[in-house]
Amino acid sequence: MPDEKLELSQTTTTFIEENQKVARTPSRYEEFIQPCVAELIASIIFVFIGSVSVIENVESAGRLQPALVHGLTVAVLVAIFAEVSGGQFNPVLTVAIYLVGGIDLMMAIAYIIVQMIGGLIGAALAKMMTSRVKFANAAGAAFTVVKSNDQIAAAVFGEIAMTCFVVMVVCMGAVNSKSKTPLVPFCIGCTVIVNVLAGGDVSGTCLNPARAFGPAVMANYWSYHWIYWIGPLVGALLAAGLMRLLLGDEKIRLFMK
Numbered sequence: 001m002p003d004e005k006l007e008l009s010q011t012t013t014t015f016i017e018e019n020q021k022v023a024r025t026p027s028r029y030e031e032f033i034q035p036c037v038a039e040l041i042a043s044i045i046f047v048f049i050g051s052v053s054v055i056e057n058v059e060s061a062g063r064l065q066p067a068l069v070h071g072l073t074v075a076v077l078v079a080i081f082a083e084v085s086g087g088q089f090n091p092v093l094t095v096a097i098y099l100v101g102g103i104d105l106m107m108a109i110a111y112i113i114v115q116m117i118g119g120l121i122g123a124a125l126a127k128m129m130t131s132r133v134k135f136a137n138a139a140g141a142a143f144t145v146v147k148s149n150d151q152i153a154a155a156v157f158g159e160i161a162m163t164c165f166v167v168m169v170v171c172m173g174a175v176n177s178k179s180k181t182p183l184v185p186f187c188i189g190c191t192v193i194v195n196v197l198a199g200g201d202v203s204g205t206c207l208n209p210a211r212a213f214g215p216a217v218m219a220n221y222w223s224y225h226w227i228y229w230i231g232p233l234v235g236a237l238l239a240a241g242l243m244r245l246l247l248g249d250e251k252i253r254l255f256m257k
Helices: 002-023 028-055 064-081 091-099 105-129 132-137 149-175 184-199 209-219 227-247
Strands: none
Touching (some): 028 064, 028 105, 091 105, 091 149, 091 227, 209 227
């Protein structure tokens, strides 16, 4: 009997401790600063690895090397940072998630700022790591696919369509309660890979202004740079609109609830 009472007491104590852990209010650091630090680090890693994959790309690999590197890096970063910051590291993705109610305005603004800073640092690290010749030949991994005005329409449309695709995957897989899945890092990574393979020769498949801005600053390459802001932003807004009007759950949809 005493043993049973002791065991029951220990069980009760464990239950109370677990409930206290669950009920614990996150600190200000955990609510705001830590997520921003995570977004900064993730953005640095993504732009650094992505830029190096382009600068060091061999012609025989074609689009395959950058596609795999960007997609796999995204998958890993989303998997490890999702529970800390959401693993966004893309300003237009942050805008879309804000518009569907997945993040508040102040956090969204902070995320965008640190994502852009992370893009600059990541591009600087890529410049430090690679040779001057390869860096110059690749224009620092800035997007150089568009060479003339005749290519603008296709490049803008490509950035819109492909960004819309990847943002929809994120919103459906990570925000929408009816379709959330633990496989979302894999899904996002695969989406990035197929987008780069499909549209790399059309626009370069940026889909992320932070990824475009950092290398552009480091290489001082600004030709048609605006495409990689306007295209991804419009694509993200389109995806957010589809979520709000048609695809979202009852908390996200504005109409026909």
